[in-house]
Amino acid sequence: MRGRLARRRLAGPLALSAAALALLVVLAAGIGSVPIGPGEVLAATGRGLETSLRGVLGLAPTVEEAGLDAGRRVADTIVWRIRLPRVALAALVGAALALAGAGFQGVFRNPLADPYLLGAASGAGFAASLVMVGGGTVALLGRFGVPLAAFVGATATVVVVVALARRGWTLPVVPLVLAGVVVGSCLTAGTSFVLLAAREQAAGILTWLLGSFAFASWERVGSVLPLLVVAGAGLLAAARALDVLQLGERAAAQLGVPVEALKLTVVAAGTLATAAAVSVAGVIGFVGLVVPHAVRLALGPDHRRLVPIAALWGAGFMVLADLVARTVIAPAELPVGVVTALVGAPFFLVLLRRGSPQ
Amino acid sequence: MSGPKLQATDLTFGYDPARPVVQDVSLHVDASEVVFLLGHNGSGKTSLLACLSGVQRANAGSITIDGRDAYAMTPTERAQRIGLIPQLHVAVFGYDVLDVVLMGRAPHLSTFSAPTREDRAIALESLDRVGLAGFHERRYTQLSGGERQLVMVARGLTQRCDVLLMDEPDAHLDPRNQLRVLEVVSDLAREHGLSFVVSSHAPNSALMFADRVLLLRHGRTLALGSVKDTLTETLLSEAYAMPTEVISKTVNGQRVPRAILPRRIDKVPDEIATLALDPDALEQPGSSLANLVHASRTRAQRTLVTGARGTGKSRWCERLVDQARRRGWRVAGVLSPPVMDGEHKVGIDLLDLTTGQRQRLADVRRDAGQGTTTERWRFEDATLSWGNEVLRRAQHAAPQLLVVDELGPLELQRDAGLLAGIAAIDALEQGLACVVVRPSLLDAALKRWPDAIVVDVEDR
Known part of the structure; x- marks a missing residue:
């Protein structure tokens, strides 16, 4: 039995989750082939931030930086240039997927919904694999080629699915989900074909499909963050209406909830978050499915708590998963999608065995 | 103020306007009144309730609440006067009973405001009124069907509306729970002046709890009036396209209908000795x-x-x-x-x-x-x-x-x-x-x- 306070308050769990996430980020940035202590991580982060800010503001580097010893400089590079972008990207992607999962489960009133339900992953995968195969022709897109293709593929797929499912100005849920599944299957088949035809690039495509943060950079962090903020704001605004929607569409409409607008908002916000995540990290499963359930188990189903806390827990879970992915068989890496599936699948089975996820 | 709480005049509605599912139905509901909607499957009961609640806009006809045009109100204004309780729904996620009841406060809250202490007090009072005092921390998904239906009634009360529309509240409930839900409805009407429109497939429930009955057949009014005038063998047989028998008892020299039964074909009629x-x-x-x-x-x-x-x-x-x-x-x-x-x-x-x-x-x-x-x-x-x-x-x-x-x-x-x-x-x-x-x-x-x-x- 959860305590009454735990089910009513937001501030406490939110602060606790944020603090835990921050700690996790600092620890994760310290772990690797060259271990770096938490203090050193914080210091390096501070210097990295300062340097970047000075760069942005057009100021000269400080004397202190110029005078740093070689060891410090290496640590700074490892933390600020390599590990921190990767950890931050993992956190953002985890947050985005958990947000989208919470939103989709709420709007479809289905505990099995996940961010890829409407075909975003299949669309992104197909588009990304095409770009990877046709590398030369799209070289002009440069290092943003694959992420851009994945983002466009994901959003375009959901737009098509919504267009197929809509009836006039309404968006009935069952046709929407069916259209998502069917369109997704088609695109997955397309990706399989590309994989077969690709030969040399097949391994690279497969790695991307399973998800990885190996290509993390501050640029990618910067491209995901604004999308995540917009999607998160949309879902937070929809949170209370999502609660009322659980009474059923008709009852919710009668209570003054603009049901069709709500569905569109949540589908749009969830798709934006999913597309942002997939574009920089590939298709990482189970986070969006499992994290919202874990939050409901601990704190109840109220969406005003579920949405922000799922984002924080999703971030934390992904940071941990990536940490495992890059350390267990170091110097090689596991695809992070393999790690989330290995942890997520058993957890979900336990949920299923316990009956309906609370 | 007197006059009907809810007045619907010549309502016609169809998802496809060429094929109306409700046609020229008029109905008024007074304060403290329980009106039952009876009719075969697909007779238009649910659609009529959707129209009365404002969720569906009728293709023709008008609805007034306390004399005011319901379609001129915003959904929120309407929701503060009329509540709709759809058929027993299965909640997917395990909300606390209090959270579910508080959803009835939605028309009174703006997007980002959380329910206040006062909202919570109203919700608890509503639970008390339906006989579920002390249930507020229970998990909604773990209640019995009858209790869940009562939570929905409490949710409607929390809306603070005077007219509650209930779609088959007695469906899927065992006889004891049917009685329990409908007795709460009856008490709320008698003691608190609420009005109810209840759709049902149980003419016997109407016999026990209705003040008036609207019999629908293929979307049209077959009869509207008192229990005595509507729940007759002729009208019920027509409404359900099935020979129907009304069993009466004589009380103080008056015939009082007590039970409605389908008449089994090929059974010796009772009046033949x-x-x-x-x-x-x-x-x-x-x-x-x-x-x-x-x-x-x-x-x-x-x-x-x-x-x-x-x-x-x-x-x-x-x-x-x-x-x-x-x-x-x-x-x-x-x-x-x-x-x-x-x-x-x-x-x-x-x-x-x-x-x-x-x-x-x-x-x-x-x-x-x-x-x-x-x-x-x-x-x-x-x-x-x-x-x-x-x-x-x-x-x-x-x-x-x-x-x-x-x-x-x-x-x-x-x-x-x-x-x-x-x-x-x-x-x-x-x-x-x-x-x-x-x-x-x-x-x-x-x-x-x-x-x-x-x-x-x-x-x-």
Whole structure:
């Protein structure tokens, strides 16, 4: 039995989750082939931030930086240039997927919904694999080629699915989900074909499909963050209406909830978050499915708590998963999608065995 | 202020306007009133409730709440006056009961404001009113169906509206929980002045709890009025396209309807008095059958042997014939034993009781209905004329026991078939006549032989 306070308050769990996430980020940035202590991580982060800010503001580097010893400089590079972008990207992607999962489960009133339900992953995968195969022709897109293709593929797929499912100005849920599944299957088949035809690039495509943060950079962090903020704001605004929607569409409409607008908002916000995540990290499963359930188990189903806390827990879970992915068989890496599936699948089975996820 | 709380005038609604599911329905609901909506599946009950609640906009007609045009209000304004409780829904996620009830505050809150202490107090008070005080921390998904329905009522009360529309609140509930939910509805109407429109598939619930009833048939008003005026056998039979029986009780000299039942076809109507006769008690002193036989020595006694299909009417006659033969009676007439193929009755034979001769009378009908047919059987015209010959001979034999098994729709409604059987029964001056008749034809047979005694073979 959860305590009454735990089910009513937001501030406490939110602060606790944020603090835990921050700690996790600092620890994760310290772990690797060259271990770096938490203090050193914080210091390096501070210097990295300062340097970047000075760069942005057009100021000269400080004397202190110029005078740093070689060891410090290496640590700074490892933390600020390599590990921190990767950890931050993992956190953002985890947050985005958990947000989208919470939103989709709420709007479809289905505990099995996940961010890829409407075909975003299949669309992104197909588009990304095409770009990877046709590398030369799209070289002009440069290092943003694959992420851009994945983002466009994901959003375009959901737009098509919504267009197929809509009836006039309404968006009935069952046709929407069916259209998502069917369109997704088609695109997955397309990706399989590309994989077969690709030969040399097949391994690279497969790695991307399973998800990885190996290509993390501050640029990618910067491209995901604004999308995540917009999607998160949309879902937070929809949170209370999502609660009322659980009474059923008709009852919710009668209570003054603009049901069709709500569905569109949540589908749009969830798709934006999913597309942002997939574009920089590939298709990482189970986070969006499992994290919202874990939050409901601990704190109840109220969406005003579920949405922000799922984002924080999703971030934390992904940071941990990536940490495992890059350390267990170091110097090689596991695809992070393999790690989330290995942890997520058993957890979900336990949920299923316990009956309906609370 | 007086006047109806809710007034709907000439509502017409269809998802496809060319095919309306609700047509020209008018309804008013006063304060403290419970109005039941009854009608067959697809009669438009749910659509009408959706229109009344404002969730669906009617294609034509108007709705006023306290005299104000409902469609001119914002959804939030409407929701502060009317609440809609759809059919029992299955919640996917395990909200606390209090959270569910608080959802009723939605029309009173803006997007980002959280429920206040006052909202919470209203929710707790509502739970108390539906008899669920102390349930607020329980998990909604773990409640019984009846309790969940009551939580939905509390959610409606938390909306602070005066009219609650409930779509089949008694569906999927056991009788005790149906009663519990509807008693809460009734109390809230009587004691707190709330008005209810309740759709239901249970006319008996309406009988107990409705102030007025709207009977819908194919989206149109069949009847609207008091329980006494609407829940009649004629109207209910029409509403459900099914013979319906209203059982009444006399209280203080007045007939009060107490129960509504479908009338089973092929069942002996209650108003026809029947007698149970044991064919083996033919000469048992003092038995009804022995008395009947005694009376038949001076004057013909006619019995109509009846009972639903498969209850053994022919078998009953056979036993009587056996008993009579054992005593050396003159027995005449015909029996029609079934011809079975495994468990299925595939034909009927005709058996002459005097000679023991037997011919195929009828087969299950397979064609479109050439020749002499009923809904189920195709009759052999040759056997029918042979049977008439047998029965004419029986009439002249002046039998002590005359059996005619059976007189069906051919003979009693269409002046065809074994008409010599009717003549033989008519002509009988002394002796016992047994005519097998199915329950639906009893009225016709009694019209012909008003003093006949009805023997119900099911009645033991």
